[in-house]
Amino acid sequence: MISKIERHRFHIHDFLSGTVVFLVALPLCLGIALASGAPILSGIIAGIVGGILVGVLSGSHISVAGPAAGLTAVILVQLELLGGNYAAFLLCIVFxxxxxxxxxxxxxxxxxxxxxxxxxxGLLAAIGLILIGSQIPYLFGLNQFSWS
Incomplete structure (x- = not known):
C-alpha cells in the first residue's frame, strides 16, 4: 500500500512532468489554436488542461495528453458550421x-x-496531406495558396 507521503510525492512528480509536457507543447498548442480559427488563449488553456491537469488527475504511470493537430480541421469546420459562434462550440466540447x-x-x-x-x-492521412499542402507555398516563397 502506498503511504500518504509517497502518494504526495507521486503527485509532485506528475505535476512537474505535466508542466514539462505543457512547456514543450506550448508552441504546438498556439499553432493549433491559430490554425483552427480559435482564440490564441484557448491554445494555452488546452495545453494547461492537457499537459498539467490530465497528468495529475489521470493516475496513470504513463500517459501523454496535449494538443492534437488532427483535430485542427475538425475544429475549423465545426466553427464554420456554427457561424463562428465560439461559445456554442465550447458548449459542444463540454458535452x-x-x-x-x-x-x-x-x-x-x-x-x-x-x-x-x-x-x-484515412483520417490521419488526409490531415497529413492538408498540412503538407498548406506548407508547399511557403517552400516556394509564396504567401497565398489556393486549392482550386
Whole structure:
C-alpha cells in the first residue's frame, strides 16, 4: 500500500512532468489554436488542461495528453458550421467531455474497437496531406495558396 507521503510525492512528480509536457507543447498548442480559427488563449488553456491537469488527475504511470493537430480541421469546420459562434462550440466540447467521462466511469472504451482502423488511418492521412499542402507555398516563397 502506498503511504500518504509517497502518494504526495507521486503527485509532485506528475505535476512537474505535466508542466514539462505543457512547456514543450506550448508552441504546438498556439499553432493549433491559430490554425483552427480559435482564440490564441484557448491554445494555452488546452495545453494547461492537457499537459498539467490530465497528468495529475489521470493516475496513470504513463500517459501523454496535449494538443492534437488532427483535430485542427475538425475544429475549423465545426466553427464554420456554427457561424463562428465560439461559445456554442465550447458548449459542444463540454458535452463531449461529459460523454467521455461517462464512458470512463461505465468502462465503455471497448466501443472504440467498432471503428475500423482504415477509417482512422484515412483520417490521419488526409490531415497529413492538408498540412503538407498548406506548407508547399511557403517552400516556394509564396504567401497565398489556393486549392482550386
Amino acid at each position: 463531449a467531455g461529459i460523454l467521455q467521462i461517462g464512458f470512463g466511469i461505465f468502462r465503455l472504451g471497448f466501443f472504440a474497437n467498432f471503428i475500423p482502423n482504415n477509417v482512422i488511418l
